[in-house]
Structure formats: structure tokens, C-alpha cells
Amino acid sequence: MKLLRNRWFGPAVLTVLLLLAPLLISTYSTMILSEILIMGLMAISFNLLLGYTGLLSFGQGAFFGLGGYCAALMLQAGYQNLFLLLLVGMLISLLAALVVGFFSVRLDEIFFAMITLGFGMLFFSVAHNWLDVTGGSDGLPVFVLPSLNLFGTELTFYDPLNMYYLVFSIVLVGVVLLWLIVHSPFGLILKAMRENKQRVSFVGGNVQLLRIVAFAISGAFTGLAGVLFCLFNSMATPEFMHWSFSAKPVIMSIIGGTGVFLGPLFGAGIFFLLEQVIILFTENWMLFLGIVLVPIVIFFPQGVFGTLRNKIFREGAK
Amino acid sequence: MSDVLRIENLGHSYGKFKVIEDISLSIGKGEMSALIGPNGAGKTTFYNAISGHFPPTKGKVFLNGEEITGLTSHKVVDKGMCRSFQITNIFSELTVLENVIAPLIIQRGKHFKIYGNIFKDKQIVDSAMQTLEQVGLSDRADQVVANLAYGDKRLVEMAIVLARKPSVVLLDEPTAGMNPEETENMIALIKKLATGSGTTFFITEHDMKVVFSLAEKIYVLHQGHLLAQGSPEQIRSNEQVQEAYLGRKVHA
């Protein structure tokens, strides 16, 4: 129990488990695990807004999709450098999030959710209809994946195992960076804004600007997840930008718990596990997702992971 | 130019309805003054108009000789004036220490620093602990504010306001909702903070006992106008003021 309460114990075990997992599970499960990690990164980036800043964004799909399209377009144009893909994807998403954030952050609560949903669907409309660039509703396929020269060995990512370790490494870096941000002075001010934005303003903080920066950071890491998903999926499609896709990080964060840093990742895991279990015996997975969501929303106000964690730590340390 | 806070012909109206009109006053460094008036006299509107909640529709505000009329709230704070609110305005789910550190992070321009552990910044933590010491909360620094008693929450707000060591502190009904004992303590605290610190305090209160035991100078607001100003003795014996207050009592 004492070990359990050490704040580094959980994350350390999780990292080791994720490193070893592919050796113990099937290729199919490894691919599911890759997807969980990518969506987990998206959900944690999203939760920087919901859980830490108090902003419910319903348009995160736009930045995920931008990252994806960026990667697909660059690969089609022959740019093969992996790090360039990741960097440009992040940068474009960051810029787009700056613009969307600039217009959206003056609104609150449901109005913020609606305007971000609107902007997200605006991106979706463009992706869906700009046939020459985005391939319309068919999306953009990726035929050649980048490779990585690691200590003289040329690594390709057609093998699901290599893809998994690529995803794992990038997500790990992303999550660590987000952890640092959440625990930085900026992170403390974000939490203060979640609690009381008027107070922040009346101790000298420029709430609009702080929110724009938070939105842009969240967008950048969401874009990073989008690049990874495009590589993993060998495809970028407009569906990434649709509001129903933007709903996924919302669901994952709330299942996992918005008050805990790793909660959304945990939520992503539960989400995919549920999906895998449910589709074993029925086609109507949405119905059962709904049926599972209802009690989670009603009875787990801090999410499944959050509630469990608070049981272990007793006082709900943030 | 020894005035810390100077207000010239301040007015605010919603459409045709003038909430406050033609208020001029000036407060010297280190003074402890109070703004009183019956409910609806426009005290909160006056506060909001000078602290950047919204720009006043008329008049000018100077802080340390510099015009701050119409600046947004965070800029007013940067210029050195910080305020409390009638309804406790704090960061509930953060710890007491974090509540005081947040303003300091902003003051030192570290609010956009996205790495590093602020609790390892000795200067900031010391400064925050010093403020907590002043208000008597240093033994509860690690508690989550939501779990504190009401009186202590008011103290947290006081600490937030004082954290940046502003030159002018506006307190909007600092004893609102407190029991007699908590009120006593708050009066003693404000007196202690004011003596010799050079900080200028400007408070609004409806509790006359608090006002007369604290203020060196009192301004009376009535129906949006400045009705009288002077020492507590002068105000006590002012017939117009008595009428305004008595008149209200009769109607109520």
C-alpha cells in the first residue's frame, strides 16, 4: 500500500508494462494498443483544456485531422523525414489552434463548446469538399511510410511491432512534455483559471491570452497524435475532423477522470477494451457504449480512474 | 502629487440611468479610508468602475499620478491596485499556498513559463509564506481552500489581494457574512496590516461599527452622489448623513 501511494510507482509500472506488452500479446492486440496510446495522447491534450483550464472543446478533431492531413500530404509529396513530419504536423495544428482559440476563448461553458464544434465542422467541411487537395470523403491514402535510421539500422514501420514502438516513444515524449506543462507555473495558473477566471484577472493575469496559449498547446499535441494516427492508419480522412470524432476525447477523459493527469489515457484504454469486448457478441456497439456511459457519468463524478485513485490516496490531491 | 489614488468627476450610467455621478476624491499614501452608503447607493458600481471591471462612462482615475481610467482589470493590478469582492472570490480547489503563489507568478511574469517547479523558487515561496504569516494562515498552507471555514476563506482572499504588495488595496465589505468574533479578528488584522506598511486601504462597509473603528477618513455615497466626506467625528455629527441613513431606516 505504501508503494502504491508513491506518485512515481504507477507511471513506472505502466511504462514497463507498455514496453513489454507486445511480447506478451497478439499482433492484433498490439495494434489496438497503438491506437489506445494515440487516442490517449489526444485525450490528455484535450484534458489540458477541460480538466486543467475548465474549457470544454468540442472541436479537437480539427487539429487531429490537420496533423493527419499534413503528414499525408507531405508523404505524398515525397518528404520522408519522420521528425519533419511530426514537427510540421504539430506546428500547423498549433497555428490553426491559435486562430481558432483567438476567436473562441472569450466564450465560456456551453458557448465555448458550441463555437469550437462549429470551427471543427468548418474544417470538416473543407476537408470533405476540397477534392483536389484532400481527396474529399475518400480521404488521402499513404503508400510509403517513412523509415528511421537508428544506430545504423534502417527501421521501417510496416511491421506493427515497429509501429507500436514508434507510437509508444512519441506518445511517451508527448505525455512527459504535457506533464511538465501541467506542473509548471503556467499549469498552476491554468488551474487557477479553471477555479475562478475573474480572480486570475483581478490579480493581474490576462485570461484571454492565457487561454489562447493553453488552446494552442492542446491543439499542437492533438496534431502530433493526428500525425501518428495517419502513419498508423496509412490514411487521413475527413472523419477525423467530424464532431463525432471530437466527442471521443470528451468521452475518454470523463470515463477516465478529468482531475487526474493520466485519467484520459486510462479512459482511452477502457473505451477500446469495451469496444473490443462488445463487438465480440453484437454489432450494436454504440448502444452498449451508451448503456455503459450512463452509469459512469451518473455514479463516477471523478471518472473511473479518478475515483479509484482517490480511494488509494484518500484526499483528492490534484 | 502625494495622492496615491485620485478620482475626478467619476460617473457611470446604464442608458439614461445614472448609478453614480460626479464623484471626486483623493486619498493620500498610507491612509485608511472607507466608503459608506445605504444599499443601492452605488458603492459596488464605484468599485467596479475604478478597478477595471468595466470602464466608467465619465471621469478619470489616477493611481500614483498615472491615469488608469478604463484599463482592464489585469492592467489595473499591474499598476498597483488590487481588490477583494463582497462574495468570496478565491481558487477553491487549490491549496492555500497555491492561492497566494498564483498572483506572485503573474507579478514576476512567470505565468507563461511552461516548465519548472514553482515550489522550488525560494523567493516566491518565501514571499507567499510571508503574506500567509501576515494574515495568520501559515499553518494551513497545504490545505485545500474548499475545506476551510468561511472566516478563513475570507482570509485567503485577503492574502491573495496582499500577495503582490499593491500600493492601494480595495476591500469590498471585508466582514460580510462573518460572525462577531471573525469580524473582530478581521478588524484587528486590517489595523495591523495598515500600520506602518505604507499601504493605502480603501474599504466599503455597511457595518458602521467596523467603519468607525477603522477609518481615518469616511466618504458617504448617497443615491450615486458623494454626500459628505470627513473624519469619523465629522461624519457622525453630519445632519445630512444622519438624514440619509435615518430616512432609509424609516422607509425600510
Place this chain on the structure above:
Amino acid sequence: MEIFLLNTLNGLSWGMLLFLIAVGLTTVFGVLGVLNFAHGSLFMLGAYLCMQTMQFFDSFWLGLLIGPLCAVVVGLLIEKYLLKKVYDRDVSYQLLLTFAVLLILDDAVRMIWGSGYHVVEPPEILSGIVAIAGQDYPVYRLFLILIGPVIGGLLWAFFHYTKWGKIIRAASFDNIMAEGVGINVPLIYTSVFALGTWLAAVGGALAAPQQSLIPSMGEKIIIESFIVVVVGGMGSFPGAFVGALLLGLLESFGTVFAGRMQMAIPYILLAVILLVKPNGLFRKGV
């Protein structure tokens, strides 16, 4: 000129349907404070239940009458067993709970009636076409243009001239005040949700002869209804009317001037309105 007239008529008939759905959504939000993601699914459910009752009785009118009432029963269950538990919770939980209801309703309908298209014939008296501006125009659309203001007017009269309507309006301004003067607030919440459900379902039943029925028809309309409600001002009755007609007409004319990008019009409208008037067209700032 002909094109202008036809587009106006198309825009109005679509706008009237949007109005019926949005006015329920906005009233529920005004009183309960919950933006109901499942509102579009109740619209869809209304259409399917209308179709089902039509098959029993072989009458569109009975379908229009009974179908939405069956949907109201579903709405009552949703309010009593689910929504009640999250009234005092954060917006994100309310949105997610109603989103879960959306998932359940959509898939349940898919299980019962299948995922394929269904067609509902308009009643004989409205099934014809008339010549307008030298073109054949379906009578049923003209009927929609008329029925919208009729239901809207009745609703307006209900809100302004009946005791219950006045109570609901009072509750939407200030719940605590309503409780203070001895109004049974939980009962109001339940009735308002029932009213909202009925409006959505009637919208669905009326839409049935005009579009094919598929389980996802609710998902399409919910986003547009959100836009109408936000553009008009959340909780505003006249806002829902103006917003719905505005969006209906813009979309109709959008096919002419925006081509493929017509799809983006609702979102551009939303963004522009929220930036110029953050509280919507008909809602005063707090």
C-alpha cells in the same frame, strides 16, 4: 426570379422544420439548463413512431397524433431516470449523458427498424404538386410552411396566456424565485422536457413524408438545431424562429451561390454570430 422564389419556398419549409426542433431544444435549455444532445434522436424517433402508427391505422394524421405521444413517454423516462441526476453537474457531464442517450436511441432504432431507408407517403390531400413559377412544386412543402407558424403561434399563446406557460417562462428566468413562490420546480422540469420531446417528435413526424427515414437522421439535424439555438440566443423563443428561418434560407440559397461549400454555411453563420453577438441575436447580456 423563379429560382429566387423556389429557393425561398425551400428555405422556408426547411426553416419551419428546424424551428419546431429548435424551439423545443431552446425551451428545455432555458428552463432545465441542459443542452440536450439527444434532441435530434427524439426527432428521429418521432418520425419512426409516426411511420409505425401509420402502418397500424393506415392514416398519416393518426400517425402524426399518436407517434409523437409515444415519443413523449420515452422522453419522460429519460428525464425521470437520467437527466434528473445531472442538473447540478458540470456542462460536460450533461452533454455526455445526453450524448449517451443519443447513442442508445440511434442504435435501438437501428435494431428495431433496420438501418435501411424507409419512405413515408404524405396524406392524399397533400400529396399533389402545384405549378409555381412554371415549376412543379410539392404541396406538402407548402403545408410545412403553413404548419410551422401555426404550431409556433399556439406555443407562443401558451407561453403568454396560460398559467402553466407563464410559470414556465418565470422558471426559465429564475429557478430559485420560482421555488420561492411555491412552484413545484421538479414537475415543471418534467413537463418542459415532455413538451420539448413532443415538439421534436412532431417535427420528425412532419418531416417523415419529406425525407427518407434513416437512424442517423437525428445526428444530422441536432447540429443544425444547436446552431439555430445558439444563433437565436439560448432559451429565446423568437430567437429560435428567426434563427431557424435564417439558417433554412441561407442553406437553400447556399446551393446556388456556394456550390460544394454550401456545407460550411451553418458553421460560418455560427462563428460570425457568436463573435458579433456572443449571446445570440435575441438574448441580452447578463
